[in-house]
Amino acid sequence: MTDRLPETGWPPPVLDPAGPYSEPVTTLAWALLVGGTVVFGVVLAALWIALRGSPKLKGRLGGEKAIWVLGFAFPSVVLTGLLVWGLMLTSSLSATRIPEGAMRVKIIGEMWWWRVHYRDGQGRETLRDANELHIPVGRPVLLELEAADVIHSFWVPRLGGKMDMIPGRTNRLLIEADAPGVYKGQCAEYCGGPHALMGFVVVAHSPEDFARWRASRVPAGASGAGLGLFLSSGCAACHTIRGTAANGLAGPDLTHVGSRRTLGAGILPNNPGTMAGWIADSQAIKPANRMPAYHQFNAAELGALTAYMVSLK
Amino acid sequence: MSPSKARGMGCQGPRLVPSQRFRDHPHLAERVVVAAPFAPGGKLRLKIGGRLAGERRIPRPHAFARHAVAFGARRERAPRVALGPKAPCRHIVWRLGGGQERAGKGRGKRGIIGRDLRPVGGAELFCDGAHRFMFAASARIIVKLAVEIAGIESREPRGKAPVAFAFDAVAGETGGRGARVAAAHRNRLAGRAERIRIARRRVASRQGDQEEKGCGAHLAGTNFGAGWFPFRSARREAETKVMAKGAWIASMLVMLAACHSPAIEPDAADAGTIARGEAAAERLGCGACHAMPGIDWPKGRVGPPLDSFGTRAMVAGRLPNEAPLLAQYVGDAPALVPGSAMPAIPMTEAEARDIAAWLQSLRD
Numbered sequence: 001m002t003d004r005l006p007e008t009g010w011p012p013p014v015l016d017p018a019g020p021y022s023e024p025v026t027t028l029a030w031a032l033l034v035g036g037t038v039v040f041g042v043v044l045a046a047l048w049i050a051l052r053g054s055p056k057l058k059g060r061l062g063g064e065k066a067i068w069v070l071g072f073a074f075p076s077v078v079l080t081g082l083l084v085w086g087l088m089l090t091s092s093l094s095a096t097r098i099p100e101g102a103m104r105v106k107i108i109g110e111m112w113w114w115r116v117h118y119r120d121g122q123g124r125e126t127l128r129d130a131n132e133l134h135i136p137v138g139r140p141v142l143l144e145l146e147a148a149d150v151i152h153s154f155w156v157p158r159l160g161g162k163m164d165m166i167p168g169r170t171n172r173l174l175i176e177a178d179a180p181g182v183y184k185g186q187c188a189e190y191c192g193g194p195h196a197l198m199g200f201v202v203v204a205h206s207p208e209d210f211a212r213w214r215a216s217r218v219p220a221g222a223s224g225a226g227l228g229l230f231l232s233s234g235c236a237a238c239h240t241i242r243g244t245a246a247n248g249l250a251g252p253d254l255t256h257v258g259s260r261r262t263l264g265a266g267i268l269p270n271n272p273g274t275m276a277g278w279i280a281d282s283q284a285i286k287p288a289n290r291m292p293a294y295h296q297f298n299a300a301e302l303g304a305l306t307a308y309m310v311s312l313k
Numbered sequence: 314m315s316p317s318k319a320r321g322m323g324c325q326g327p328r329l330v331p332s333q334r335f336r337d338h339p340h341l342a343e344r345v346v347v348a349a350p351f352a353p354g355g356k357l358r359l360k361i362g363g364r365l366a367g368e369r370r371i372p373r374p375h376a377f378a379r380h381a382v383a384f385g386a387r388r389e390r391a392p393r394v395a396l397g398p399k400a401p402c403r404h405i406v407w408r409l410g411g412g413q414e415r416a417g418k419g420r421g422k423r424g425i426i427g428r429d430l431r432p433v434g435g436a437e438l439f440c441d442g443a444h445r446f447m448f449a450a451s452a453r454i455i456v457k458l459a460v461e462i463a464g465i466e467s468r469e470p471r472g473k474a475p476v477a478f479a480f481d482a483v484a485g486e487t488g489g490r491g492a493r494v495a496a497a498h499r500n501r502l503a504g505r506a507e508r509i510r511i512a513r514r515r516v517a518s519r520q521g522d523q524e525e526k527g528c529g530a531h532l533a534g535t536n537f538g539a540g541w542f543p544f545r546s547a548r549r550e551a552e553t554k555v556m557a558k559g560a561w562i563a564s565m566l567v568m569l570a571a572c573h574s575p576a577i578e579p580d581a582a583d584a585g586t587i588a589r590g591e592a593a594a595e596r597l598g599c600g601a602c603h604a605m606p607g608i609d610w611p612k613g614r615v616g617p618p619l620d621s622f623g624t625r626a627m628v629a630g631r632l633p634n635e636a637p638l639l640a641q642y643v644g645d646a647p648a649l650v651p652g653s654a655m656p657a658i659p660m661t662e663a664e665a666r667d668i669a670a671w672l673q674s675l676r677d
Contacts, residue, residue, distance in 0.1 A: 263598075273655070274597075280615040284613050285611040299654035
């Protein structure tokens, strides 16, 4: 279902809006760039006149009138205009007014991954996942952003603005996708060691596909050859697989890990090869992440565990 | 293939030896002597480079060229030879600073082949036993290339002469299996055996003269070497030129190919395939377990690093490093090596083939 969705590469394009909450940001960025270039040109022209201009021009530039016009009136008008226009342009981005029918999701930044808690209209948690957010297209999504340890910043450039995640606070951000696709995100506030490897993925589905995806979120991993190994090797101390005895909370929920597009918080494609590599030595891939390298598995054990993880769709 | 850096199969790279060493060396068939005629001729150089670059990377052949020239100039160094940039071969420029007569004239001319054929160098390649087979295998590919290049270059009926010459040259060097194949090809393709024999006789006598003078870095019983390149007469100039070109190209290419691993594929992958393979390897996250050249991150430590994969003889310690087998292994390792910790990875057959081609192109 999600395999055929268009995907943009890395890093995510920041000037290619794909939703109503990122378009004003892009427009503003271009306007500031163009306006800044014009002003810079004016300044350079003035500099040229001061250095090389004819005495007549120099005289004009040095007159009192020029100071009033260029030094006072021009910046006042331009900056005030920009401020008013910018505020109008971006007023729709503010999450102080929640649009009708918005989907609610709480996302908690951790070092160095993301908890994703889907919520219903009353704020009750309906589903837990990690590092990947599935949304329907054409419907605003209210993100309630928190942080568990240090300041992170949630940023999916094509879908919305950038919002810090601050411990002890809940910040709100609206995002929306116009078309189905896979949108990459990235932690945008330095949060320690592998900050650069703290990616995020938003998958936007058509409403029907989204309903299908939501209905498929049924824990599937109650049995399997690798489950015993998962429980006995210590994985369950940090990871939860709903429907099994594994209920650790320190690491990402793995109930549907096999269906995720990425591993390691948006950084690796998810296939049996990368899964095995991540389990055996995640430290080589994402140095200093909090999952230790599991060097003790032999090939058969690693294979069984990998197969089990991949089967958790 | 710098002289100081021994390659996997024991080829030490070309190095300079006094000419009398040629006679003492026990394995005649393992020597290659190269003459490097010089003069304007950048066109041909570009053709060779282009063809080679499309085929595979050639690590630092200019190191060889430098020594060849140095030998010819009877100097320890050849300061007038500017080294080209690193491989691929497309970028390599040999600047030969003139032959013995022109030594001391300062900056050299660009180009390698031309009318004014003159020996400027020779070098010897030492090989171990494994290299001999490799040599024979790669020589076939090389000669095919030489055929094409010479044909294009000569644009005349005698264009076939250098073909035969090249085959002969290869046959003389490789011995055994390769020689028989090459000889058969020669007879089929050349069609001008009579003329070639004539040329060879002349060459032989000329070679003797040169040997007396101690100048020829050449071999009795082999058909190419420095000695007979200066052979030149008004009547046969064009013919000699073409033949010498073919021989020179063949010998040069054989030299280059000889320092590759035995895993050279008969139809080496083109650059597009290799690039696609690298992209696929990155996309599929092979780096989660393997450190790979050209891919900065991730550099996994679960499996072996894949540097110089194209020079390895074995895959996973079990399988010969051959493209079809490697492609199969990349996609589904446990099917070929039961018990392997490398799982079957979902990918298309085309992706597996591309990745295998890319892996085999890793030769530095």
